[in-house]
Amino acid sequence: MKLQFDKNQGYQLDAIQSVVDLFEGQSLNKSDFEFSLSDSVKGSIQFTEAGVGNNLVLSEEQILANLVKVQTGNQLRPDEISIVIEKLWYNDDAETKNVVATKTVVTDFPNFSVEMETGTGKTYVYLRSVYELNKIYGFKKFVIVVPSVAIREGVLKSLQITFDHLQEIYENQPAEYKVYDSGRIPDLANFAKSNAIQILVINIDSFTKDANVINQVRETGVRPIEYIQKSNPIVIIDEPQNMETDIRKRAIANLHPLFTLRYSATHKNLYNLVYKLDPVKAYDLGLVKQIEVDSVIAKNDISGAFISVDDFKIAKQSITAKITIFVNEKGGVQKKQVTAKIGDDLFNISKGWGIYKEGYVINELDADNGFIEFSSGKIVYKGQAVGGLTDQILKEMIDATVENHFKKEKELRAKGIKVLSIFFIDRVANYRSYDEQGKSIKGKFALWFEDSFTKWQNMPAYRGLFTYSSDEVHNGYFSQDKGKLKDSKEGKTTKADDETFKLIMQDKERLLDTATPLRFIFSHSALREGWDNPNVFQICTLNETKSDIKKRQEIGRGLRLCVDQTGVRNLDRAVNRLTVIANEAYDSFSKALQNEIEEDCGVKFEGRIKNARARAKVSLKDKWLEDSLFLTLWDKIKYRTDYKVQYSTQQLIDNCVAALQLMSPIERPIIYREKNIAKFIRDNKGNLIELGGEQKGSKERLIREAKFDIPDFIAYIQSKTELTRNTISRILLESGRVGEIFNNPQLFMDSVVKIVKQEFDNVKINGIKYEKIAGQVYEMKLFESAEIEQYLENLITVKSQAKTLYNYIAIDSLSTPEKKFAEDCDSRDDIIFYVKLPKTFQIKTPIGPYNPDWALIKKDEGDETNIYFVAETKDPKAVLDRTLLRDSERKKIACAEKHFAVIEDVHYKVVGSVSDLKI
Known part of the structure; x- marks a missing residue:
């Protein structure tokens, strides 16, 4: 399998x-033959x-002006608009925590942040940005800094699988x-030394x-890092929230970046936020899987002396x-986390719960070895839970995961989609251990899993679904120590960990292949961050204690939209459903996740986390192929069409000329220099402050002219619009x-391209x-593809089954007009038959398919005359005034009108x- 990428997202x-x-x-970018030594400080x-290094000719003031323009265009909140170019700062003195003028080092390079929700292609975006920055400006040297081995291997895998794709887009640019x-x-x-695009991936701990x-210093007298420093690389920081310590910030500054680009879904500090795709927007646009929770909780579990450290x-x-224990609250006994010290009696802390009456005074707290010893001699280790129904809960969570997997596998196999499930565990020994002779022994998780798999495999509904035995479909990804699996820790860079992370990262395509038996992956918690696979549909975290890993990080491993066996992404929201098996109630999980998102992003996520139990199967009614009303309607609408576009080149030229004459003026950039520039940095609370007193700028020189090398702008516009050189030349000359172009070549070209493409689309739609x-019609089996489980809140129960095909009508729960319709x-009574058309019933248009x-x-x-309609539901205001619709919606509707006209x-x-x- 080769994963496919859409270059037009x-x-x-x-x-x-x-x-x-x-x-x-x-x-702007020059060819390699246009440089001379005199150009060495003028270009990019x-x-x-x-060797060859990057160069930035813009002043800080001009970059700030550009930044504010971008932020405003991306509709960031007022508090997210930059007042200054924020700098990275750090303290060399470990004892210094706040900003101290004599001890704080403030860097001089700009930093920019891009926020993209997990699963939306963050790595693809920054890798393609490398090529785009080279294409437009000619920058060549890039360093990608990662916080861990797992993320490093993920980036390397992305570089491998996108290389041919990016080479095709950027005309085989040497890289x-x-x-x-x-x-x-x-x-x-x-x-x-290389004059090609150079991308170096490096772990932060390799140079701190x-x-x-x-x-x-080497035998040559040169420190290897100097090769990077003299290249003035553009430094891309992946997951920068992990690099906010003084030692790591100093290491980044020591690379001598031209500037840094910081990419994450969960930034700790937003240095000059440029673009934001938050979880709510990603969810609403259907760019990630829907999230549902299958809760496994114990009720009346108060009989044992439960303790978890x-x-x-x-x-x-x-x-x-x-520690978490049972506490005797007013509303009844419940599990609660409390703080305890040496000498504390759990009987008192639990407010007199009798099960802790004897033997539960804390004699010793050993943080180094991670355990608590009680007066009875009982020892409980960190990460361990004793008492209560702990094992029963974990066993039930595994069974719930297997059950969900079987349902999903049966549902999606016909679509060529392989289903994967992940179990995150805290201790490898629970999955696999070793006897005295070093022979591996299955741990309790492995045994429970195999029992569950065999049970569901033999269920009548799933017989024949798998031909594999229970021990073939699961495996663990853990580090090894002298051949034995062991716990690993995120951030460690031992050879054993390297090999483990490489294995799980490089096996992505193999895991997606239906011919590979492996479906269930047991992984140590260290792999939570940095690894994901588009076909993960179930995530189960088998913690014996409450996880301190954020829920956003846990579910991020399964948010990507799934792919089929050809590597093509499936966009159906009913298919893309991530089930989280949680050992807490749905309401509790949902509230915690919502709070995290609101704290991290400042946006509401209410109503977007689904209850896995609140689903129903959308099914075709019996003998639907014999329904005379449906067959009559289908015979009317089933015809496929193709289109031709007829337009007048002169009309296109006239329209483009008129639009260009209304284009905002392309102003000449104003570049000015200051002898001294004030340095603005954050204090320990994240507020912007000024370091070094009042701004100094006594020696200003205003430069009102900037000279540009003028590229072949006709060829550039031609490559973006597919028009002939002659047509483009006429448009530009007649526009006046x-x-x-001499004021700002790139801004001029991009502005022209945007206008010409828009006008070209308009004339194509008008002339279609x-x-x-x-002999070509849509196939009736399209309706079978809509038979899939949906959330109840997205379903309307059909009362008059004779009037439609399905038992439920699936709608967008956020669409009030569609629900009422x-x-x-x-x-x-006047509607005698209706059906929601499948998403695969698509009409071709010049700007993409329309459903x-x-x-x-x-x-x-x-x-008694029957009238046959195809209808598009929109907000009533938009029906009366189509300018309220997006431009692409208006154009597709115009095409649909012409399709159905024939x-x-x-x-x-x-x-x-x-x-x-009405007609």
Whole structure:
């Protein structure tokens, strides 16, 4: 399998363009033959004794102006608009926590943040941004800094699988990527000397300390890191929230970045936020899976002396532990996390719950070895829970995961989609351990899983679904120590961990292949961050204690939209459903996740987390192929069409000229310099403050002219619009605006391209003509694809089954007009048949496929004549004023009107209600 990538994802292109627009006014890309030594400080690259490096000619003030323009265009909140270019700062003195003028180091390079929800292609966006920054400005040197081995291997995998795709988009632009290896130091010299795009992936821990190989002076008298420093790389920071310590910020600054681009779904500090795709927007646009929770909780579980050791807190003169026990509250006994110290009696802390009456005084707290010893001699370790129904809960969670997997596998196999499930566990020994002879032994999780798998495999509904035995479909991904599996820790870079992370990252395509038996993956918690697979449909976290990993991070491993066996992404929201098996009530899980998202992003996520139990199967009624009303309606609407576009080149030219004459003026950039620039930084509370007193700028010099090399702008516009050179030349000359190319070439070209493409789409839509394709019709089996489980809140129960095909009507729960329309169709006497058209019923248009909403038969008022409609439901205001719709929606509707115009006896209508169905 080869994963396929869509180069036209609008939200990804917006994120890429936002970064490119930060440097408007920067020298444009030149060919490699246009440089001379005199150019070494003028363009976007410079020549040094080490080789080829990046160069930035813009002033900080111009970058700030560009930044504010981008932020405003992306509709960021007022508090997210930058007042200054925020800088990275750190304290060399470990004892210094706040900003101290004499001890705080403030860097001089700009930093920019891009926020993209997990699963929306963050890595793809920054890798493509590398190529785009090279194409537009000519930058060549890029370093990707990652916080862990797992994320490093994920980035490497992304580089491998996107390389051909990006080479195709960017016309085979020479490019190389490598992962830093302390045993291959000569690679860094090549990084510096090469004139091709160079991408170096490096783990932050590889260069934070003086003792690291990269920072040691070699026999040549050069420290290897100097090759990177002299290249002035653009530093891309993946998951920057993990790099906010002083030592890591200092290490990043030591790379001598031209600027940094920081990409994450969960930033800790937003340095000059450029673009934001938050969880709510990603969810509403259908860019990630829907989230549902299958809760496994114990009721009346108060019989045992439950104790779980969650954490230790060490202060200068004391040590305390966070433990979870049963507490006798007013509303009854319930599990609660409490803080305890040496000498505390759990009987007192539990407010007199009798089960802790004897033997539960804390004798010892050992944070180093991670355990608590009680007066009875009982020892409980951190990460361990004793008493209560712990094992029963964990066993039931495994069974719930297997059950959900079997349901999903049966549902999606016909669509060529393989289903994967992940179990995250805290201790490898629970899955696999070793006897005295070193022979592996299945742990309790493995045994419970195999019992559950065998049980569901033998259920009548699932017989024949799997031909594999229970021990073939699961495996663990853990580190090894002398051949034995062991717990691993995120951030460690031992050879054993390296091999483990490489295995799970590089096996992505194999895991997606239905011919590979592996379906269930047991993984140590260290792999929670950095690894994901698009076909993960179930996530189960088998914690014996409450997880301190954020829920957003846990569910992020399964948010990507799934792919089929051809590597093509499936966009059906009913298919893309991530089930989280949680050992807490749905309401509790949902509230905690909502709170995290609101704290991290400042946006509401209410109503978007689904209850896995609140689902129903949308099914076709019996003998639906014999329904005479449906067959009559289908015979009317089933015809496929193709289109031709007829337009006048002169009309296109005239329209483009008129639009260009209304284009905002392309202003010449104003570049000015200051002798001293004030440095603005954050204090320890995250507020912007000024370091160094009042701003100094006594020696200002205003430069009102900037000279640009003018590229072949006709060729550039031609490559973006598919028009001929002659047509483009006529448009520009007749517009009278061509002289503005000298003010700012890139802004001029991009503005022209945007206008010309928009006008070209308009004339194509106006001149489109549809014709029925002889002998070609839509297949009726399209309706079978809609037979799938949906959430009840997205379903309307059909009362008049004779009037439609399904037992439920599936609608967008956020669409009030569509919901009211479906209810009226079911209840009104003048609607004698209706059906929601499958998403795969698509009409071709020049701007992408269009899927109408409904097909109906309506009885004419006062007559027995049947009228056949295809309807698109929109807000009633948008029906009256189509300018309220998105431009692409208006154009697709215009195409649909012309498609159905050649289909006899079918009337296409855009409606706000059933009452609008008139001819």
